[in-house]
Amino acid sequence: xxxxxxxxxxxxxxxxxxxxxxxxxxxxxxxxxxxxxxxxxxxxxxxxxxxxxxxxxxxxxxxxxxxxxxxxxxxxxxxxxxxxxxxxxxxxxxxxxxxxxxxxxxxxxxxxxxxxxxxxxxxxxxxxxxxxxxxxxxxxxxxxxxxxxxxxxxxxxxxxxxxxxxxxxxxxxxxxxxxxxxxxxxxxxxxxxxxxxxxxxxxxxxxxxxxxxxxxxxxxxxxxxxxxxxxx
Amino acid sequence: xxxxxxxxxxxxxxxxxxxxxxxxxxxxxxxxxxxxxxxxxxxxxxxxxxxxxxxxxxxxxxxxxxxxxxxxxxxxxxxxxxxxxxxxxxxxxxxxxxxxxxxxxxxxxxxxxxxxxxxxxxxxxxxxxxxxxxxxxxxxxxxxxxxxxxxxxxxxxxxxxxxxxxxxxxxxxxxxxxxxxxxxxxxxxxxxxxxxxxxxxxxxxxxxxxxxxxxxxxxxxxxxxxxxxxxx
DNA sequence: ATACTGAATTTTGAATTCAAAATGCAAACG
DNA sequence: CGTTTGCATTTTGAATTCAAAATTCAGTAT
Numbered sequence: 001x002x003x004x005x006x007x008x009x010x011x012x013x014x015x016x017x018x019x020x021x022x023x024x025x026x027x028x029x030x031x032x033x034x035x036x037x038x039x040x041x042x043x044x045x046x047x048x049x050x051x052x053x054x055x056x057x058x059x060x061x062x063x064x065x066x067x068x069x070x071x072x073x074x075x076x077x078x079x080x081x082x083x084x085x086x087x088x089x090x091x092x093x094x095x096x097x098x099x100x101x102x103x104x105x106x107x108x109x110x111x112x113x114x115x116x117x118x119x120x121x122x123x124x125x126x127x128x129x130x131x132x133x134x135x136x137x138x139x140x141x142x143x144x145x146x147x148x149x150x151x152x153x154x155x156x157x158x159x160x161x162x163x164x165x166x167x168x169x170x171x172x173x174x175x176x177x178x179x180x181x182x183x184x185x186x187x188x189x190x191x192x193x194x195x196x197x198x199x200x201x202x203x204x205x206x207x208x209x210x211x212x213x214x215x216x217x218x219x220x221x222x223x224x225x226x227x228x229x230x231x232x
Numbered sequence: 233x234x235x236x237x238x239x240x241x242x243x244x245x246x247x248x249x250x251x252x253x254x255x256x257x258x259x260x261x262x263x264x265x266x267x268x269x270x271x272x273x274x275x276x277x278x279x280x281x282x283x284x285x286x287x288x289x290x291x292x293x294x295x296x297x298x299x300x301x302x303x304x305x306x307x308x309x310x311x312x313x314x315x316x317x318x319x320x321x322x323x324x325x326x327x328x329x330x331x332x333x334x335x336x337x338x339x340x341x342x343x344x345x346x347x348x349x350x351x352x353x354x355x356x357x358x359x360x361x362x363x364x365x366x367x368x369x370x371x372x373x374x375x376x377x378x379x380x381x382x383x384x385x386x387x388x389x390x391x392x393x394x395x396x397x398x399x400x401x402x403x404x405x406x407x408x409x410x411x412x413x414x415x416x417x418x419x420x421x422x423x424x425x426x427x428x429x430x431x432x433x434x435x436x437x438x439x440x441x442x443x444x445x446x447x448x449x450x451x452x453x454x455x456x457x458x459x460x461x462x463x464x
Numbered sequence: 465a466t467a468c469t470g471a472a473t474t475t476t477g478a479a480t481t482c483a484a485a486a487t488g489c490a491a492a493c494g
Numbered sequence: 495c496g497t498t499t500g501c502a503t504t505t506t507g508a509a510t511t512c513a514a515a516a517t518t519c520a521g522t523a524t
Contacts, residue, residue, distance in 0.1 A: 092390040
């Protein structure tokens, strides 16, 4: 009978059909953060429509969303431009990132299990190795994974979402090429302290470390931007 | 000569012509926070288009933006529904609000001038008076003005924007009708402490007070929601 | 009577169309 | 020779149109 068949059917997650505009939001975000669309330039709506073979409707919906994220600026009747990243922007964004990461750290200490800590330990080891080899690219990559892992461990999707939105806004500063040896060493030391606090589940201390870590990072990035006018 | 005329022209702020979709975002936000569009119901796209005499294009753009703000949920091919506000949501949002307000408080202490403090003192007096008269509506109103004034004094538009987005998300809980006398008294005491810290420009203390203030508020709101199933 | 089937209707996503605004450009004027 | 003015072109905002998907509902079979 029908009953049996119905109960034997497992509940699978529904096939995710994404809307065009959702897809576009992601694609455009990449274009901007990767630097293909440079700060200050007008977003070529028509050209992008051709490129992705979509009409202007979903493209414009995507631009509205990106505007809200702060990646582009929408001037009525004059289209979209990629927002410039100024030093003032960094001074606005980094302190916020700081308190959000601190909160994430606190929550992570409350919720994380040993397996979670172990995972972060592995990322940390990876990062330390990159530091030894002066592999800046690899260092940044595992560094990001650590911060994302902490955020995930906090178990607060809203928080994680806000963090990634802010991170996206400043990622464009391709400061990757710029980090003094002294600062780099300091950053690694800060990460050691983080890991220790996390092992001990000391949320307050981890939060404080993360916040100053971000403050220092802000100074570093501002410094890099000051030298490289192309991002401003 | 032309020079003279040109220099005599003052630089005025440009006439703001808002796009339809921008206007709609605000209107819809009000509909949702004021409760005309109740949590859980499907957003009647067609009806709203008729109501505001616009076509579906700007309406859908507005819904995309609201979805990103978390006020509506967009399911592909199934339209928009007003997001329900669950206790879990509050547990996510309030801690974030807490650290953002704390940061705003810290920054405000750094930047605010005496006139700014005086303005907040006035709101505070107003609020205290409402408390004496047990005027809950008025109390909430001046309460909100105080928090907004602190945020404004922080001088960080990004921060203020994030705060108002989060506030909008939880404002719908019309917990206005629910606040125990004991909690109310406590809240007023917390506000007294805030004002004192602000007068003394003690950012760290103000931040800490704001954060616990929000934590307490969260407990109160959760309590109210627990009783009133219509919001959940 | 109840549960399934399938066609009609409605709703949604996206392309196209249309009007208004901005931009570019060249001719006219000082 | 440099400005300014008016026109043509392009770009933008919004309405309309069209196709695909979901929903509704009547009819059928069990």
